Amino acid sequence: MRATRKLVILMIIAVLASAFALLAADKQSKSKSKQARAAGPAQMEENKKILHALNRLTFGPHPGDVEKVSAEGLDKWFEQQLHPDKIDNSQLEARLAPFRTLKMSTTEMVENFPPPQVVRALENGRMSLPSDPGKRAIYESRMAAYEQRQQKKEQTIDADMKTDAQGDEQMTPEQRNARQKDREARMFADIDSAQLLQMPPEQRYNNILKMTPEERVELARAVKGPEAMQLVDGMKPEQRETIQAILQPQLVVGGELAQAKVLRAIYSERQLEEVMTDFWFNHFNVFINKGPDRYMVTAYERDVIREHAFGKFRDLLVATAKSPAMLFYLDNWQSVGPDSDLAKYGPQRPGAQKRFRRFGMQPPPRPQANNKNRPSGLNENYAREIMELHTLGVDGGYTQKDVTELAKVLTGWSIQQPQRGGDFFYNERAHEPGTKHVLGHEIKEHGQDEAMQVFDILAHHPSTAKFISKKLAMRFVSDTPPQSLIDKMTETFLKKDGDIREVLRTMFRSPEFWAADAYRAKVKTPLEFVASAVRASGVDVQNALPLVQQLNKMGMPLYAMQPPTGYSMKAETWVNSSALVNRMNFALALGVGRLPGLTPNPQAMLHGENPSDTNAAVATLENTLLAGDISAQTHAVIEKQLSDPQVAQRRLDDPAKPPNYGAIAGLIMGSPEFQRR
Amino acid sequence: MxxxxxxxxxxxxxxxxxxxxxxxxxxxxxxxxxTATAGTGKKRLVVLFQRGAADGLNIVIPHAEAAYYSMRPSIAIPRPKGNNGAIDLDGFFGLHPSMADFKPLWDAGHLAIVHAAGSPDNTRSHFDAQDYMESGTPGMKATEDGWLNRALAGMKEPAASPFRAVAMGGALPRTLAGSIPAVSMGNIREFTVGGRGPGGNIASNSFEAMYEQSVDTVLHGTGNETFEAVKMLRSADPEKYTPAPGANYPRGRFGDSLRQVAQLIKANLGVEVAFADIGGWDHHVNEGSIQGQIANLTRELSQSIAAFWTDLGDLGADTVIVTMSEFGRTARENGNRGTDHGHANVMFVLGGPVKGGKVYGRWPGLQTEQLYEGRDLAVTTDFRQVLSEAVYQHLGNKDLEKVFPGFDKASPRNFLKYLG
Structure with a gap:
């Protein structure tokens, strides 16, 4: 009886809500139709527009988003999204707070989580150990690991020189001793890891710090996978980072960054900023696993990409060009003008060769021994990618000669001590002298400013305007965006000095954005799929690492696209059997709560619906996950499954037990329609 | 017969x-x-792509060219004297010393080399050049399918196996895009929906029904291929085929890929063409010589392929393996002891029917006036000449104009005759 009454009330609410939504949409359609009177493409139905906007400008709707935007008005919501600073994001900030590296400078990261170069410096006595016990533990463990690696190397070299028949007797006492120590450490570590996992966090932390560095290295070997997560469970952020830095140093900086990216995509209220940050990072792609880029990408995304995501394109281009992350990734930091002082005279004290020349003398040639280990010529890599991938596009009308000339212009744009997290540094002595010619422009010799001049030319070039506009349209509208849309955006780009916000406005206001055939025309990339599934299902993310690992499996490891092209946004890249298998499995695992640290919330998914009313509950699920726009065949499959006892988990002796809605949610998220946005 | x-x-x-x-x-x-339905007993073509533009001049070294040594003062591979130099092949060319696993294959006459091969298009963009090589239509961006798919498209197969065309990796490569259903998989073991329990079967069937009836043409097609493959894989259980003795795949993605291709072939799943790739060849900085980046990669490449060959055993008789990379690298080393984007490259061909132990193609020379645009090894063999011979002679698809549209040398006249 009570259940029925509740249902009636809910139905009334539902009807009222949809009536309001229709009214609001109708009001908008009236104002819209005035704007878009010119005969354009057939427009999508009004009630789909909000869903469409959320699908394109965010990482997918969160339950309640459609209603919220509907109440606020689509245009107003869009304008707000264009100004992220004005949107409160405190909930996300709280989730990101444990990841301290997100706010560190590159130098701080290098200092806190030392790379091999710093460890070597310590080994050689060029640096001293820090006094802070946590930091000290990290350094000591790194050094112990380093020493063991060195030892192993020597041992294998020794072993290679001996025949197999020779055994223990042939070992030096030192070697035998080392091996014995190695075995003992392994045994102790076994005991420790089992005990450690039982201890409360504080005690666990202190015990690990009390270990010898060798024991910690062994602990790192013994504790892998889920146990490694257990080991830091419940610790304060700083403690967790310290332990992780001891166990898996590469996981701290890159791991925090990747987790933060997933959390942002899921929980940020500034959704368009996340989408644009992702877009620009991918456009100006940097590969995190290339040497010191491990430490540089955090600042690159934070201070370069996100900072300029809605600004002028020129500023974004220049900021990327000055970023150590990019200069290292595309090798420009090592590019040296063939006729520069550095190439001719070597790394002498400043002014030394000037003294020679002042007296009309030829400076002495650099010593031959120096030649081998020092860069001494042009590297075209960055110059080419600037033109091909960052600005003009491959058909933008440049030649091999332009690439070489731009490479000369860019000589000297370098990094001060990249291995120590150093900053941008213009090295006058590496700069190629003389006039250069780029794209028909004469660039007079002017040091660092030459590049600024070329960046201005490139950023305002019609090919660049077209290339960027098309790429944006491909991200937001369709894999094959209509030329009319690209033209409009290009015009705005050129007229408004490459103002990205303005270009997005033009796109949002164009009838092409709202064309009927644009609705659900884009296939989600793995990141979009994973983020949208978590957002739609309201699963609470206590640990984002499993999501990061899913993306690795789906072929989209975050920050780890090696070629400078970045990831494709096209359907054909992401629709294949391997991808589909992974997506279906992920959807199921997410729905039923099989992923560690990701707890489904069936009550939230059901919006308080009575779970024993199967039909109403499924309708709510379909509404939550797909805004109710589900195909007849997907709905039919789900209905059929509900009657299957194994899926429903209903037993004859326990008829009251509700169906497994998590599995149903998994089926919906793995359905064909959920793969699109 | x-x-x-x-x-x-x-x-x-x-x-x-x-x-x-x-x-x-x-x-x-x-x-x-x-098991006629599986399309077994067929010839197989395995295509391996070295992404990032491998430095062919440091892989198969023209050690008799003085210019090679003068242009590469710090990264040249020493002449074949002593243990650390190139492994001599014919007095002129030599293998990188880390490719010792290739030498027995060369000596046995299974391994052939085509040097100075490449694309006639002059692009030095990785993206475009890979795209052209995979589509098989240099200079034509509008091509939507890949040459390896078209190589099968002409050949009628009524009860085709879903594993006719397979790629290892998370994404379906451009080479295999097209009208013939192709399966890509990152890992054989994980290629199942909903796990292996009974609940998994129900979920799998539900998804299958959704995709089977979907009006979404893209997802519908891929969905059908996927489920057919999942089911077949489950019954064939390729994992029971452990590598043959002596097939020691090195650790890493590429070795894993080839091991799994071998498992699929040995499980009799009807594989006709397979594709795998190995990245990381873009050595602008510190390329290395007999040691270093290039040595590590050539070792991984050659050990994986040699293990694959051993693993195939007598199935090798029906198998041809061909390697390619989007373009070569500058003949001269650059200012960072690396090399920049160049033009012609080297291709390996390995297989039962291959007339190996020979370097095919005309050597253009390394004197400055012989170099393409004064900087790169010139192309004397179009990569499509090499591929079309394999398609025509080995796979038996005679319709080369469809496989390589617009290619004026698509005819047996222009074969290098490495298949006889």
């Missing part, structure tokens, strides 16, 4: 001798003859 052999095998050898002492290749042949 083939029928006679099959009849003999089926009615003769097995019946008389009994299964216990039958060599494995004979039982496999019988099995292959009986």
């Amino acid at each position: 083939a029928i006679t052999r099959r009849v003999f095998l089926k009615g003769g050898a097995l019946a008389i001798v009994g299964t216990s002492v039958i060599p494995s290749f004979l039982t496999r042949a019988v099995y292959a003859a009986e």
Whole structure:
């Protein structure tokens, strides 16, 4: 009886809500139709527009988003999204707070989580150990690991020189001793890891710090996978980072960054900023696993990409060009003008060769021994990618000669001590002298400013305007965006000095954005799929690492696209059997709560619906996950499954037990329609 | 002829001798003859892509060229003297010393080399050049399918196996895009929906029904291929095929890929063409010489391929393996002891029917005036000449104009005759 009454009330609410939504949409359609009177493409139905906007400008709707935007008005919501600073994001900030590296400078990261170069410096006595016990533990463990690696190397070299028949007797006492120590450490570590996992966090932390560095290295070997997560469970952020830095140093900086990216995509209220940050990072792609880029990408995304995501394109281009992350990734930091002082005279004290020349003398040639280990010529890599991938596009009308000339212009744009997290540094002595010619422009010799001049030319070039506009349209509208849309955006780009916000406005206001055939025309990339599934299902993310690992499996490891092209946004890249298998499995695992640290919330998914009313509950699920726009065949499959006892988990002796809605949610998220946005 | 052999095998050898002492290749042949739906007993072509533009001049070294040494003062591979130099092949060319696993294959006449091969298009963009090589249509961006898919498209196969065309990796490569269904998988073990329990089956069937009836043409097609493959894989259980003795795949993604391709082939799943790739060849900085980046990669490449060859055993007789990379690198080393984007490159061809132990193609020379645009090894063999011979002679697809549209040398006249 009570259940029925509740249902009636809910139905009334539902009807009222949809009536309001229709009214609001109708009001908008009236104002819209005035704007878009010119005969354009057939427009999508009004009630789909909000869903469409959320699908394109965010990482997918969160339950309640459609209603919220509907109440606020689509245009107003869009304008707000264009100004992220004005949107409160405190909930996300709280989730990101444990990841301290997100706010560190590159130098701080290098200092806190030392790379091999710093460890070597310590080994050689060029640096001293820090006094802070946590930091000290990290350094000591790194050094112990380093020493063991060195030892192993020597041992294998020794072993290679001996025949197999020779055994223990042939070992030096030192070697035998080392091996014995190695075995003992392994045994102790076994005991420790089992005990450690039982201890409360504080005690666990202190015990690990009390270990010898060798024991910690062994602990790192013994504790892998889920146990490694257990080991830091419940610790304060700083403690967790310290332990992780001891166990898996590469996981701290890159791991925090990747987790933060997933959390942002899921929980940020500034959704368009996340989408644009992702877009620009991918456009100006940097590969995190290339040497010191491990430490540089955090600042690159934070201070370069996100900072300029809605600004002028020129500023974004220049900021990327000055970023150590990019200069290292595309090798420009090592590019040296063939006729520069550095190439001719070597790394002498400043002014030394000037003294020679002042007296009309030829400076002495650099010593031959120096030649081998020092860069001494042009590297075209960055110059080419600037033109091909960052600005003009491959058909933008440049030649091999332009690439070489731009490479000369860019000589000297370098990094001060990249291995120590150093900053941008213009090295006058590496700069190629003389006039250069780029794209028909004469660039007079002017040091660092030459590049600024070329960046201005490139950023305002019609090919660049077209290339960027098309790429944006491909991200937001369709894999094959209509030329009319690209033209409009290009015009705005050129007229408004490459103002990205303005270009997005033009796109949002164009009838092409709202064309009927644009609705659900884009296939989600793995990141979009994973983020949208978590957002739609309201699963609470206590640990984002499993999501990061899913993306690795789906072929989209975050920050780890090696070629400078970045990831494709096209359907054909992401629709294949391997991808589909992974997506279906992920959807199921997410729905039923099989992923560690990701707890489904069936009550939230059901919006308080009575779970024993199967039909109403499924309708709510379909509404939550797909805004109710589900195909007849997907709905039919789900209905059929509900009657299957194994899926429903209903037993004859326990008829009251509700169906497994998590599995149903998994089926919906793995359905064909959920793969699109 | 083939029928006679099959009849003999089926009615003769097995019946008389009994299964216990039958060599494995004979039982496999019988099995292959009986499971006609899987399209077994076919010729196979395995295509391997070195992404990032491999430095062909440091892989197969023209050690008799003085210019090679003057242009590469710090990264040249020393002449074949002593243990650390190039492994001499014919007095002019030599293999990188880390590719010692290739030498026995060369000596046995299974391995051939085509040098100064490449694309006629002059792009030095990785993206475009890979795209052209995979589509098989240099300079034409509008091509939507890949040459390896078209290589099968002309060949009718009524009861085709979903594994006719397979790629290892998370994404379907451009080479295999097209009208013939192709399967890509990152890992054989994980290629199942909903796990292996009974609940998994129900979920799998539900998804299958959704995708089967979907009006979404893109997802519908891929969905159907996926489920067919999942089911077939489950019953064939390729994982029970452990690598043959002596097939020591090195650790890493590429070795894993080839091991799994071998498993699929040995499980009789009807593989006709397979694709795998190995990245990381873009050595602008510190390329290395007999050691370093290039040495590590060439070692991984050659050890993986040699292990694959050993693993295939007598199935190698019907298999041709070909390697390619989007373009070569500058003949001169750059200012960072690396090399920049160049033009022609080297291709390896390995297989039962290959007339190996020979470097094919005309050598253009490394004098400055012989170099393409004064900087790169010139292309004397179009990569499509190499591929079209394999398609025509080995796979038996004679319609080369469809496989390589617009290619004026698409005819047996222009074959290098590495397949006889």
